[in-house]
Amino acid sequence: MAQQLADVGRFLEAQRVARLATVDVHGRPHVVPIVFAYAAGRLYTPIDLKPKSVRPERLQRVRNILANPQVQVLVDHYDEDWRRLGYVQLRGRAEVIERGYEYRRGLRLLERKYPQYGELPIQGRPVIKVVVERVVAWGSVGVPADPTMRRKRRRKGESGRV
Numbered sequence: 243m244a245q246q247l248a249d250v251g252r253f254l255e256a257q258r259v260a261r262l263a264t265v266d267v268h269g270r271p272h273v274v275p276i277v278f279a280y281a282a283g284r285l286y287t288p289i290d291l292k293p294k295s296v297r298p299e300r301l302q303r304v305r306n307i308l309a310n311p312q313v314q315v316l317v318d319h320y321d322e323d324w325r326r327l328g329y330v331q332l333r334g335r336a337e338v339i340e341r342g343y344e345y346r347r348g349l350r351l352l353e354r355k356y357p358q359y360g361e362l363p364i365q366g367r368p369v370i371k372v373v374v375e376r377v378v379a380w381g382s383v384g385v386p387a388d389p390t391m392r393r394k395r396r397r398k399g400e401s402g403r404v
């Protein structure tokens with residue numbers, strides 16, 4: 243079990259994009275691609291300054307979370323060699339946070355994972371935090387999405403622990 247959790251943590255660290263699924267007040271699903279950081283049973287995704295047509299609080303995903311905090315995040319890896327396919331589903335409760343320890347922690351993790359946030363700051367922007375209640379993994383989640391990325395991290399001295 244501990245090895246499986248370690249494999250899931252490495253898989254999540256290696257992936258760059260996921261899909262966040264929410265449900266509106268009428269039970270209609272809404273799925274959007276997200277960037278994310280994961281640590282210790284918490285997933286963080288920012289509402290950043292990439293172009294949006296409405297203010298953050300009017301985004302469909304935010305309205306859905308306020309109405310029904312149960313969400314699912316799907317993180318998957320596709321490979322032409324179907325023996326290397328894999329995904330992780332993270333199911334849990336989401337909330338929008340804008341201050342406090344968890345907020346600062348989420349920002350640090352996101353800025354560390356995505357150097358783009360040096361050019362597109364997320365400080366002061368809302369963050370969606372998901373407290374993971376259930377993890378479902380399938381396929382090759384023990385294989386990093388980009389083996390060269392894993393070698394680079396080891397050379398830099400990063401442990402890859404989640």
